[in-house]
Amino acid sequence: MxxxxxxxxxxxxxxxxxxxxxxxxxxxxxxxxxxxxxxxxxxxxxxxxxxxxxxxxxxxxxxxxxxxxxxxxxxxxxxxxxxxxxxxxxxxxxxxxxxxxxxxxxxxxxxxxxxxxxxxxxxxxxxxxxxxxxxxxxxxxxxxxxxxxxxxxxxxxxxxxxxxxxxxxxxxxxxxxxxxxxxxxxxxxxxxxxxxxxxxxxxxxxxxxxxxxxxxxxxxxxxxxxxxxxxxxxxxxxxxxxxxxxxxxxxxxxxxxxxxxxxxxxxxxxxxxxxxxxxxxxxxxxxxxxxxxxxxxxxxxxxxxxxxKLAMLAQTDGLTGLHNRRTLGEILNQEWRRARRTRSMFSLLFVDIDWFKVYNDTYGHQAGDATLAAVAKCIGDNIRRPLDHAARYGGEEFIVVLPDTSPDGAIAMAENIRVAIADLGIEHSGSEFGRVTASIGAATWTPEQDSDVSAVVRVADQALYTAKATGRNKVELSMVQVG
The missing domain is CATH 3.30.450.20 (PAS domain)
Structure with missing residues (x-):
């Protein structure tokens, strides 16, 4: 101009x-x-x-x-x-x-x-x-x-x-x-x-x-x-x-x-x-x-x-800086269609901070917000490919979208994130580990399966539930079943 x-x-x-x-x-x-x-x-x-x-x-x-x-x-x-x-x-x-x-x-x-x-x-x-x-x-x-x-x-x-x-x-x-x-x-x-x-x-x-x-x-x-x-x-x-x-x-x-x-x-x-x-x-x-x-x-x-800035605020979570749930829906639909079109694998990680309600009750909501931001940064730092995305799903839950990623790749990514969160060393007296940790559920869809993206999200959520039920601070993988 x-x-x-x-x-x-x-x-x-x-x-x-x-x-x-x-x-x-x-x-x-x-x-x-x-x-x-x-x-x-x-x-x-x-x-x-x-x-x-x-x-x-x-x-x-x-x-x-x-x-x-x-x-x-x-x-x-x-x-x-x-x-x-x-x-x-x-x-x-x-x-x-x-x-x-x-x-x-x-x-x-x-x-x-x-x-x-x-x-x-x-x-x-x-x-x-x-x-x-x-x-x-x-x-x-x-x-x-x-x-x-x-x-x-x-x-x-x-x-x-x-x-x-x-x-x-x-x-x-x-x-x-x-x-x-x-x-x-x-x-x-x-x-x-x-x-x-x-x-x-x-x-x-x-x-x-x-x-x-x-x-x-x-x-x-x-x-x-x-x-x-x-x-x-x-x-x-x-x-x-x-x-x-x-x-x-x-x-x-x-x-x-x-x-x-x-x-x-x-x-x-x-x-x-x-x-x-x-x-x-x-x-x-x-x-x-x-x-x-x-x-x-x-x-x-x-x-x-x-x-x-408004567009970015509309797409990101104000506390963590990751994509918000609305943008997550757009990303999931876009990457799911691409995976179906190219017949490539599609993986998803469901991350949840262990005993986070107890942490908030013990240390206060301000400390809880700081912990959420630190965990979100760990997740974001471990995503390096342009096609990979991370979003805050709600509360202390996060979702990582991994297009064109095999089960082994999803497990490796999830393990890196879990270790990075634990290595933050954030004190958590209400955890059996003495520090803030996270449980991660992973799910992978293969081209041979006939499912939609919501099924992948449900399977990842079930895998997260299994990780929490079997001891927390761990990664569980589930394959999407044909249905």
């Missing part, structure tokens, strides 16, 4: 563990879907704005190459070149640079500011390569806006012969990306990164100005997202050491990658709280179930022991 209870409780705990594990998997999948949606939202916003900026750059290139635009007044020329781009949110500067890197047209006003950008990375790229198209450069600190961090978008201006004529520049303030990232929910320890495909960081949430422009191409997170267009992976950030679930997406039309990450501590926060509660309740229930199984098993065992 206890084993079954433990097994059932373990099965309950195992089922609970499987359900909780599946709940954990579901939490991971929900987090992945959420990160995918956030990356898609950021991608849509960035690509939409960059598309508008790219159109403004192309319009400026076309305007520079249009003689009518160039021949117009400064105000009209700026309107045609910059298409009011300077008024866009988070736009830093929009400039037209000549082949030497000097500002020739400035969206900020009709009179261009004085500065040279020939040393900038984007300028050198366009100067050296004619087929770059829209170029997204590395972050830099603006010289025109007191070091404000920006990212350049630029296009090449070429002469009619294809030679380098300058660059159209549009600077996007990094605060645009910072503000965009801040509107997206990523938990308390989430992170979001926009980087160029060479590993240069453009923006990161949590924001840290020190990491802007940093190259992380050697990081394992960078190696993961370079293998396919989009996907998810798990890693520990090289920046803050937090283990996160990452989802990356390489933008389709820009050389940029968005990486959105949520810390596992945030993903599993609700799951852990739910797991602790459910697991605690389940373990308590399992422990209670095992405890109840143990208690029930203990009660069942006690009941079985009580029933066994």
């Amino acid at each position: 206890v084993t079954a209870g433990v097994v059932i409780a373990l099965m309950m705990v195992a089922i609970c563990a499987v359900v909780l594990y599946q709940s954990r998997v579901d939490a991971t999948e929900r987090a992945t879907d959420g990160l995918r949606n956030i990356a898609a939202m950021a991608e849509h916003d960035i690509e939409r704005n960059f598309e508008l900026y790219a159109l403004s750059l192309q319009a400026a290139v076309d305007g520079v190459n249009d003689h009518e635009v160039m021949a117009a007044s400064g105000r009209l020329r700026n309107i045609a070149l910059f298409d009011r781009a300077a008024t866009a949110s988070y736009l830093g500067s929009m400039l037209v640079l000549d082949a030497n890197g000097n500002i020739v047209f400035d969206a900020a006003g009709e009179v261009p500011r004085v500065a040279n950008f020939a040393d900038r990375e984007y300028f050198r790229v366009h100067q050296q390569r004619s087929n770059v198209g829209l170029y997204v450069g590395h972050p830099y600190a603006s010289r025109l806006r007191n070091g404000s961090l920006s990212i350049p978008l630029s296009r090449r201006i070429s002469h009619t012969d294809g030679s380098f004529a300058g660059v159209v520049l549009l600077a996007i303030q990094l605060d645009y990306f910072r503000q965009l990232f801040s509107t997206l929910s990523l938990g308390n320890h989430g992170a979001m990164v926009l980087m160029q495909q060479d590993g240069t960081l453009i923006m990161r949430r949590p924001y840290d100005e020190k990491v802007i422009g940093r190259n992380v191409s050697n990081a394992s997170t960078f190696k993961e997202h370079r293998q396919k267009v989009e996907g998810s992976f798990t890693d520990v950030s090289v920046i803050d050491g937090v283990r996160r679930l990452y989802y990356f997406k390489n933008l389709r039309n820009l050389p940029l990658t968005i990486i959105v990450a949520e810390a596992y501590s945030d993903i599993y926060a609700a799951w852990w709280q739910r797991t602790v509660t459910i697991a605690g309740v389940m373990l308590a229930l399992a422990a209670a179930f095992i405890g109840l199984s143990f208690a029930f098993g203990l009660q069942l065992r006690c009941r079985m022991r009580a029933e066994s």
